[in-house]
Amino acid sequence: xxxxxxxxLLVVFAVGLLVAAHFRFIDSYIQIVVMTIGINIMMSTSLNxxxxxxxxxTCGHAAFMxxxxxxxxxxxxxxxxxxxxxxxxxxxxxxxxxxxxxxxxGAVAAVSSLLVSVPSFKTRDDYLAIISIAVNYMIISALENxxxxxxxxxxxxxxxxxxxxxxxxxxxxxxxWVIFFTTLTVWVIRRFITSTYGKGVNAICQDETAAxxxxxxxxxxxxxxxxIAAGLAGCAGGLYAHIIGYVNPQSFNILKSTEALVMVYLxxxxxxxGAIISAILFTGLLEVLRSQALIDGxxxxxxxxxxxxxxxxxxxxxxxxxxxxxxxxxxxxEGIMGNRELSxxxxxxxxxxRFK
Amino acid sequence: MxxxxxxxxxxxxxxxxxxxxxxxGGLTAVKDFNVKLTPGEMTGxxxxxxxxxxxxxxxxxxxxxxxxxxxxxxxxxxxxxxxxKVTALGVARTFxxxxxxxxxxxxxxxxxxxxxxxxxxxFHAVLRNRRYKTREAEIAKEAADLLDVFDLKRxxxxxxxxxxxxxxxxxxxxxxxxxxxxxxxxxxPAAGLNSADVKELIRLVRWIHETFDVxxxxxxxxxxxxxxxxxxxxxIDFGETIAEGNPQQIRNNQAVITAYLGDENI
Numbered sequence: 376x377x378x379x380x381x382x383x384l385l386v387v388f389a390v391g392l393l394v395a396a397h398f399r400f401i402d403s404y405i406q407i408v409v410m411t412i413g414i415n416i417m418m419s420t421s422l423n424x425x426x427x428x429x430x431x432x433t434c435g436h437a438a439f440m441x442x443x444x445x446x447x448x449x450x451x452x453x454x455x456x457x458x459x460x461x462x463x464x465x466x467x468x469x470x471x472x473x474x475x476x477x478x479x480x481g482a483v484a485a486v487s488s489l490l491v492s493v494p495s496f497k498t499r500d501d502y503l504a505i506i507s508i509a510v511n512y513m514i515i516s517a518l519e520n521x522x523x524x525x526x527x528x529x530x531x532x533x534x535x536x537x538x539x540x541x542x543x544x545x546x547x548x549x550x551x552w553v554i555f556f557t558t559l560t561v562w563v564i565r566r567f568i569t570s571t572y573g574k575g576v577n578a579i580c581q582d583e584t585a586a587x588x589x590x591x592x593x594x595x596x597x598x599x600x601x602x603i604a605a606g607l608a609g610c611a612g613g614l615y616a617h618i619i620g621y622v623n624p625q626s627f628n629i630l631k632s633t634e635a636l637v638m639v640y641l642x643x644x645x646x647x648x649g650a651i652i653s654a655i656l657f658t659g660l661l662e663v664l665r666s667q668a669l670i671d672g673x674x675x676x677x678x679x680x681x682x683x684x685x686x687x688x689x690x691x692x693x694x695x696x697x698x699x700x701x702x703x704x705x706x707x708x709e710g711i712m713g714n715r716e717l718s719x720x721x722x723x724x725x726x727x728x729r730f731k
Numbered sequence: 732m733x734x735x736x737x738x739x740x741x742x743x744x745x746x747x748x749x750x751x752x753x754x755x756g757g758l759t760a761v762k763d764f765n766v767k768l769t770p771g772e773m774t775g776x777x778x779x780x781x782x783x784x785x786x787x788x789x790x791x792x793x794x795x796x797x798x799x800x801x802x803x804x805x806x807x808x809x810x811x812x813x814x815x816k817v818t819a820l821g822v823a824r825t826f827x828x829x830x831x832x833x834x835x836x837x838x839x840x841x842x843x844x845x846x847x848x849x850x851x852x853x854f855h856a857v858l859r860n861r862r863y864k865t866r867e868a869e870i871a872k873e874a875a876d877l878l879d880v881f882d883l884k885r886x887x888x889x890x891x892x893x894x895x896x897x898x899x900x901x902x903x904x905x906x907x908x909x910x911x912x913x914x915x916x917x918x919x920p921a922a923g924l925n926s927a928d929v930k931e932l933i934r935l936v937r938w939i940h941e942t943f944d945v946x947x948x949x950x951x952x953x954x955x956x957x958x959x960x961x962x963x964x965x966x967i968d969f970g971e972t973i974a975e976g977n978p979q980q981i982r983n984n985q986a987v988i989t990a991y992l993g994d995e996n997i
Contacts (some may be wrong), residue, residue, distance in 0.1 A: 548958055566857045570856035571839075571843060571845065571846075571867060571870055572846075572855075572856045575846055575968075582831075582833075584794075584830060585832065586843075587814045588792055589815075589818065589823075589848040589906065590813060590819055591843065591845035592815050592847075593812075596827060700811075714834065
């Protein structure tokens with residue numbers, strides 16, 4: 376019984392969160408923060424699959440989020456919105472169709488990852504990093520030039536789908552879907568990476584030549600690994616688009632990719648629990664540092680010396696967070712967890728869960 | 732009919748190389764190389780540094796595509812096949828410098844080497860269905876058994892990088908054998924070992940040859956290893972075959988002595 380305690384705890388936590396949100400015990404701001412944490416967990420764990428477990432350096436992960444966001448937004452508007460004419464589907468079907476829309480977005484994002492995974496057969500390291508940045512720019516520029524979905528002005532109308540869900544039952548639907556897809560992401564990655572099949576990914580990371588000679592089909596594993604990572608990022612993008620209700624190509628630029636990278640390196644390469652912990656820490660920190668009072672307090676020694684300087688929290692947090700990363704990398708270059716999992720650090724935790 | 736078929740496969744060479752030539756730009760690394768390994772043979776390949784020995788192994792295992800000539804593994808031409816396909820045909824190899832996966836446990840090192848016959852894919856792994864469970868259990872058991880046979884079981888959960896050098900060599904050979912090869916290519920297995928380890932290695936290779944029903948082809952610089960183990964040795968220099976025969980003939984061959992020690996008239 377003990378070994379199911381983690382699962383039970385997670386279910387209790389999720390249900391508690393949903394109930395609290397439904398009865399307005401937590402306001403919509405906290406809900407947004409929780410949903411952002413969920414999306415960031417999806418982004419960091421999926422990027423960790425490529426950068427951590429496979430040891431390839433890619434820094435264009437937001438491109439796949441972008442593909443997923445746009446595909447699912449357009450589909451969602453076609454199915455339930457009024458922007459392109461009458462809705463194709465009855466509003467009652469939204470609860471079944473919405474997750475499918477997200478998965479289709481993820482699937483298209485997975486296919487688009489071929490743009491990076493096929494070159495990765497021949498290139499590694501810095502060269503692949505450049506290719507991934509190029510793909511990031513390619514996808515953004517392509518979308519900016521598609522006027523029928525708004526181009527650089529962005530695209531909206533997805534809220535109709537969310538309203539359709541709320542019409543059926545007035546509850547925190549997006550929070551529910553974020554929790555659902557975050558759990559799905561961690562579940563899929565965990566199962567993939569601990570199977571002998573998925574350990575081929577680690578083998579490629581540690582010695583690609585040996586992997587190929589020991590009968591691992593390296594090209595196929597690379598394609599599959601990139602596809603899973605991109606597909607899950609695509610699902611995250613779809614959720615993001617439906618939470619905000621608006622997408623713009625520039626919200627998925629290199630800065631967004633860097634955010635995902637920072638979370639992976641902060642958490643520790645190849646550590647799934649590290650990626651989750653750092654996503655929570657990073658998102659939490661971003662929110663905490665938005666407080667002007669806190670920034671004023673932290674910077675009071677400086678503002679005493681320079682009384683004319685009025686630091687704004689929105690700007691200063693982008694000084695503080697990169698600085699924090701520099702400090703972490705200086706004193707703990709392997710990240711919070713290194714390449715270990717939480718259960719390797721605290722073996723007694725193993726009693727409380729069982730992943731099978 | 733049935734018995735005929737069996738004898739036929741018994742006598743087909745495990746490896747047949749005909750007129751193999753490999754050029755890298757203007758350099759001819761291997762020139763008109765021929766070999767025929769019958770099942771159960773233990774053959775050696777020697778030559779001075781840079782003679783093209785490892786190139787031959789790389790060609791056999793599919794890392795390079797030969798410029799000319801053909802390679803047949805169990806009568807199947809390997810032209811155009813990627814290394815993992817060649818391994819699936821029954822060729823396993825070790826490397827001059829040990830190439831284990833250092834951050835995976837010893838047991839996982841053996842398990843991942845079963846990739847070509849996993850029999851399940853991504854969706855099986857995620858859904859953890861019956862096919863996945865039976866195959867994983869079989870693979871884990873086979874891997875544990877193999878470690879047991881090689882007396883490495885106590886290291887099963889260790890990382891290879893923490894093992895002594897000689898044990899790492901042994902593990903690499905065990906990993907190669909775990910893919911059930913018909914042909915085992917050993918690239919300088921005694922490199923970096925001390926004399927006690929070398930003796931141990933000779934015993935190990937002989938034992939593998941007897942136990943696993945595998946044809947062994949090895950590159951080695953330690954002549955005592957070659958003399959002890961191989962019944963047939965091929966000598967190459969600058970990519971060309973300069974001598975072949977049993978160890979005694981090789982030891983007294985003038986061309987081999989010249990290749991290794993130089994011409995006394997200089």
